[in-house]
Amino acid sequence: MTTSRPVPVLPSEGRRLAFIGKGGAGKSTMLAHFLAYWTSYGVPCIGIDTDVPGDDEHGTLYEHAQAADLGAPVYPAPAIHHIRNEAVRLTPEKGLGALDTGAWERKSGGPHVAVLSAVDLAVLCMQPTKNELNRAASVLGAIQQLEATGARAPKLAILLSMVDRSAASADDLDVTLSEAGYTVLRSRYHLSNGRDGLAQSFGEPIKVKPDSELDVMAREILDVVAR
Ligand SMILES: Nc1ncnc2c1ncn2[C@@H]1O[C@H](COP(=O)(O)OP(=O)(O)OP(=O)(O)O)[C@@H](O)[C@H]1O
Ligand SMILES: [Mg+2]
DSSP states (O other): OOSOOOOOOTTTOOEEEEEEEEETTSSSHEEEEEEEHHTTTTEEEEEEOSSSSTTTTTOOHHHHHSOOOOOOOOEEEOOOGGGGHHHHHOOTOOOEEEEESSSSSOOOTSSHHHHHHOOEEEEEEEEESSSSSHHHHHHHHHHHHHHHHTTTOOEEEEOSSSBBOOOSSSHHHHHHHHHOOHHHHHHOOBOOOSSSSSGTTTTSSSOTTTSSSHHHHHHHHHHHHHH
């Protein structure tokens, strides 16, 4: 049983994390599942969607929560200047507040910089392609800029996502990123092969599967955010 395994104890004020990264990296799909996994471990959770759905945007975290029970409430996007206060206010005691974001952009006054200053941990979801190193540098630059202005800045962890099981590119990127000093999560989010159905999971009831890839990843993220 998953519940019999030790789960890290979060501080009384809870912890906040955000998933960031390129469009289509799997952020909303993963967070929808992780809310269900973390809740199943007994960690009180909430989600905040900072991605505002437009005509071309579908499958935001808020829409996931409307389409299926995630086991945790998900709140729609607050005004940008309220993101931090809302994240602090809504995160449960000894629990986790998880913020979903739209495609990464480093724009002062935009939601992403507000999200970075609202969380303890930024999880950069990164597909293993050549261009992605620039994106990591852009995120790190934004974090360093926050630090320079005295604003709160999160820790950064990189999650390799949409990884093709048969390709070596993720291993190469993992080595490059680790050598450059980034924290790379051991767990990876793989392209679904049709059987696990993650690509088709929108609106389906979420089944928490012990020892699955998502279970291992959800626990690793919990360990990192608790540190
Ligand atoms: N493991 C997977 N394998 C293949 N496709 C997936 C997988 N997980 C999710 N998808 C599909 O990939 C697309 C993008 O996923 P998702 O919406 O979660 O990404 P996102 O990072 O939230 O994107 P955005 O930045 O636009 O919000 C969706 O159509 C989703 O159903
Ligand atoms: Mg999304």
